[in-house]
Amino acid sequence: MTGESARLLPATPNPRGSGASGVLLLALRGATALLAVGAVLMIGRLPWIGDLGVHAATVERLRHDLFHPGNPMVDSPTDSPYYSPWTVTLGLFAKATGLGTFDVLRCAGAVGLLLLATGVRRFVRTLTRHPAAPPLALLCLLLLWGARPIIWSGFAGLMSLSANLSYPSTFATGLGFHFLALLTHALRRPGTSVAAYAGLGALWAVLTLSHQFTGVVFTFGAAGVLVAARVPARRAAVLRLGAALLTGLALLAAWPYYSFFELLGVGGLEEIHRPLYRHLGSLFTFVVPLGALALALRWRRDHRDPLVVWCALGLATVVAGGLLGKWSLGRTEPAVLMPAQIAVALCVLEAGGRRFRTGAGVVLAAALAVGVWAQRHAVTFVVPADRLPAAVTRHGWPLWKPVGWAMRDAAYGDVFLTGDRRAAVTLPAYGGYTVAPGYPDFFLPDERRRVADTERYFAPGTPRAERLAVLRRYHVRWVLQRPSRGGLPAGDPALREAGTGPDGRVLYEVTGAG
Known part of the structure; x- marks a missing residue:
């Protein structure tokens, strides 16, 4: 050197030479070990x-x-x-x-x-x-x-x-x-x-x-x-x-x-x-x-x-x-x-x-x-919020409800149309695709159009023909939405209700776009 x-x-000085410093070192190592245990639980x-x-x-x-x-x-x-x-x-x-x-x-x-x-x-x-x-x-x-x-x-x-x-x-x-x-x-x-x-x-x-x-x-x-x-x-x-x-x-x-x-x-x-x-x-x-x-x-x-x-x-x-x-x-x-x-x-x-x-x-x-x-x-x-005191959970970040259930009948690579950003983020984790990305993607040249088409599909008053055109354009196989979100009505012949998730979202299979 x-x-x-x-x-x-x-x-x-060598901390092991004094009792107080030794206690400090032991306490610091104990605290970091405790945090490490918590981190392992979070990983799980x-x-x-x-x-x-x-x-x-x-x-x-x-x-x-x-x-x-x-x-x-x-x-x-x-x-x-x-x-x-x-x-x-x-x-x-x-x-x-x-x-x-x-x-x-x-x-x-x-x-x-x-x-x-x-x-x-x-x-x-x-x-x-x-x-x-x-x-x-x-x-x-x-x-x-x-x-x-x-x-x-x-x-x-x-x-x-x-x-x-x-x-x-x-x-x-x-x-x-x-x-x-x-x-x-x-x-x-x-x-x-x-x-x-x-x-x-x-x-x-x-x-x-x-x-x-x-x-x-x-x-x-x-x-x-x-x-x-x-x-x-x-x-x-x-x-x-x-x-x-x-x-x-x-x-x-x-x-x-x-x-x-x-x-x-x-x-x-x-x-x-x-x-x-x-x-x-x-x-x-x-x-x-x-x-x-x-x-x-x-x-x-x-x-x-x-x-x-x-x-x-x-x-x-x-x-x-x-x-x-x-x-x-x-x-x-x-x-x-x-x-x-x-x-x-x-x-x-x-x-x-x-x-x-x-x-x-x-x-x-x-x-x-x-x-x-x-x-x-x-x-x-690590611990479900309902098992913790209110003082711990107050003003916290609630965990998302994943939508893996929506992939039960879907195949890898099936395209989903959803206006729910959290669903758009979670669905690809299970192998599905979405029409619009859940996060901004600056390498995707048609990102703006995808976002606009998604908004247009769920917007009130959009003609049925335009909604069907969106489904065809992106080869949509499934529509995931909340009942009041808009889009094609539940009884439309182009859709078949395939299930309802624990969070109230409804999954529709696209049976035809004609």
């Missing part, structure tokens, strides 16, 4: 909320056709950014094992959890030798938020991970921390080979292709690691870093399932992401003041501290998004939050004198307790 590298790892249940349907549909399409899966949501031979290295791996796993799609996603959740826990540990160990730092940093990532929980892919809060453990974003986040740790170790070893750096470039490409926004977040983290490493501008160093960059870019360009660089020009993302800029104060109540203090202390010690640079790049991007109305840049908020949360954990363990650390520890414990209470609704992803 070079002298510059050693400055990033301040000497710390796979809560029906958010993007579960589209990820299940992606695995389902790859299981049936690995090379030309087509659009995951609608019957169209288009590319999709959901077909990433991780989901293709899951598709291969599904074909090889014969496991059901949701069992495959449970395995994905277990891998994502393991990658996240070990990745945080490896990266934090590049910053400090303190054995309590990794579990405390993980607790801060999960709980140090605010009074208002958030569920969004790529965010490491307890609520988000409770819903997203099986998603590619969790895999990419865990892989991202491993990437930063490996990059740090490579930079500290002058003899690291060009091939090893090329491997780092490939790793960066995999996590970026698997979840694009998380790739940006950890690109900022990698920039922080590079700035902190003070790499000399010598030919060998330039060659190694160039090999990493060129390898990564080449893999991004060569990925066959979608064009990564076309994503840079995609529009229409702003309104979807506008909520990320609302209620920022309540979302990140404790991260901002505590993180700012912890990062300021690290900056005073080293102006090129990797966490400070990482956070600064993320903050500049988020602020630019707010000023320019580019709300999609809010997806880089984890680049502000994660380094700040890790910095707080390190500050409590290492900064200042014993009194400062004790006071900071008390404040952090209180903030983490508030974070637990604010994100208490995560329990409802």
Whole structure:
């Protein structure tokens, strides 16, 4: 290890040498183990909320056709950014094992959890030798938020991970921390080979292709690691870093399932992401003041501290998004939050004198307790809401009612027409297609027409001939709707009632469009 590298790892006392520190370490490990048990239970249940349907549909399409899966949501031979290295791996796993799609996603959740826990540990160990730092940093990532929980892919809060453990974003986040740790170790070893750096470039490409926004977040983290490493501008160093960059870019360009660089020009993302800029104060109540203090202390010690640079790049991007109305840049908020949360954990363990650390520890414990209470609704992803106290379930996120029952008599690839967005998200998870995608799809050229046709079919007063034309145009086999939703009346000769679901939705089979 070079002298510059050693400055990033301040000497710390051995916590096992004092009873209080030993108790702290034991408590932190116990808390993280408890959260891990809860996460395993959540993996077993796979809560029906958010993007579960589209990820299940992606695995389902790859299981049936690995090379030309087509659009995951609608019957169209288009590319999709959901077909990433991780989901293709899951598709291969599904074909090889014969496991059901949701069992495959449970395995994905277990891998994502393991990658996240070990990745945080490896990266934090590049910053400090303190054995309590990794579990405390993980607790801060999960709980140090605010009074208002958030569920969004790529965010490491307890609520988000409770819903997203099986998603590619969790895999990419865990892989991202491993990437930063490996990059740090490579930079500290002058003899690291060009091939090893090329491997780092490939790793960066995999996590970026698997979840694009998380790739940006950890690109900022990698920039922080590079700035902190003070790499000399010598030919060998330039060659190694160039090999990493060129390898990564080449893999991004060569990925066959979608064009990564076309994503840079995609529009229409702003309104979807506008909520990320609302209620920022309540979302990140404790991260901002505590993180700012912890990062300021690290900056005073080293102006090129990797966490400070990482956070600064993320903050500049988020602020630019707010000023320019580019709300999609809010997806880089984890680049502000994660380094700040890790910095707080390190500050409590290492900064200042014993009194400062004790006071900071008390404040952090209180903030983490508030974070637990604010994100208490995560329990409802494991235990049915009707078995929990009202104080736990109040203002929570009710789980969706899946519509797998509607596929009982349907064949794989049958097209459904539904005006219910949640049904449109869940049906493809079981092998069906929908006329309009449940999520915006910017690779689908006729998306607007599909949405308009769906709305037209269910709109009051639409002539029967136009409704029949919609059914014919998309080869609709089934119509799923609520009784009062509109569309062709129940007694129309083109429809046959095939069943009613537990949530009141009615399934009609299209018997003829004439």
